[in-house]
Amino acid sequence: MIKQLINVGHSPDPDDAFMFYGLAKDKFDTGRYSFVHQLQDIETLNRRAMKGELEVSAVSLHAYSYLTDKYALMPCGCSMGDDYGPMVVARKELTKAELLKTKIAIPGTLTTAFLTLKLYFEGQPFEFEAIPFDEIIPAVESGKFDAGLIIHEGQLTFQNQGLKLHVDLGVWWKKVTGLPLPLGGNVIRKDLGKQTMSEVTRLIQKSIQFSLDNRADALAYALNYARDMDVKLADKFVGMYVNDWTIDYRERGRQAVERLLREGHRMGIIPSPTELEFVD
Structure with missing residues (x-):
């Protein structure tokens, strides 16, 4: 049988590696589909999704607001920060007013971290x-930048470089809205058709569940993508971003996505209102 090729883009990070372990290592039958994994940083994947290059991709939920003509959100695969999330760090403690006057290193303008930082600054x-x-983190430590907006495992390791936390944007968002902060999700190209979209989504969800059910093996695989982390720290980080939210957004998770993108539009960061479309 000639299988349909599905290119999957995701970040070379322990949480994404953990999530896709089952698929990457052929741990279950994928039926009529064959998966090829392309590992790139999230901003690169955001930009590629703008061109519709990959059938399936992890993207920032900020970026998704520009992708609704090409992609639908899978109900699985979300990285949700529930009272934690991207952080702004610096070599010294800074007030909000001081931070506004500094030059901040960011991981990309389409990242949800950047959108949330702009919301935190209220459009200033x-x-x-x-x-x-x-x-x-190295750029802030060296003095090249006054402050940095950090994502991924840097949230757990920045203290090792002597940096100070200014704000955890996930904590700030939860305080302001009462909701978790939805950071990234998996999208699938709509031109594949509803049947393929549904079948591939179920396989992605199966991969996530497989990893949660076989945590030790999946974590051992994910450690290959963990920078400056031991097993204990990697397990903590994976637990932060691959959990019940990742299996399904559920109603509250979808409310969080809708609120985030609505606030982005209200503040003029996102040009048009975003109509969420999830795969059935």
Whole structure:
């Protein structure tokens, strides 16, 4: 049988590696589909999704607001920060007013972290520069930047470089809205047709559940993508972003996505209202 090829884009990080372990290592039958994994940083995947290059991709939920003509959200695969999330760190403690006057390294303008930072600043202008996410902590430590917006495992390791936390945007968002902060999700291209979209979504969900059911093996695989993390720390990080929210957004998770993108539009960051479309 000639299988239909599905290119899957996701980040080379322990949480995504954990999530896709079952598929990447052929741990279950994928029927008429064959999966090829393309590992790139999230901002690169956001940009590729704008061009519709991959059938399935992890994307920032900020980026999704620009992708609704091409992609639908899978109900599985969300990275949700429930009272935690991207952080702004600096070499010294800064007030909010001081931070507004500094140059901040960010992991990309389409990331949800950047959208949330702009919401935190209530639309006030600030100086920033986009650099690869894994270069932000070294760049702040070296003094190249005054502050940095960090994502992924840097949220658990920034203290090792002597950096100070200014704000955890997930904590701030929860305090303001009472909702978790939805950071990234999996999308699938709509031109595949409803049947394929549904079948592939079920396989992605099966991969996530397989990893949760076989945690030790999936974590051992994910450690290959963990920077400066031991098993204990990697397990903590994976638990933060691959959990019940990842199996299904559920009603509250969908409310969180709708609220985030609505606030982005209200503040003029996102040009048009976003109509959420989930795969059935």
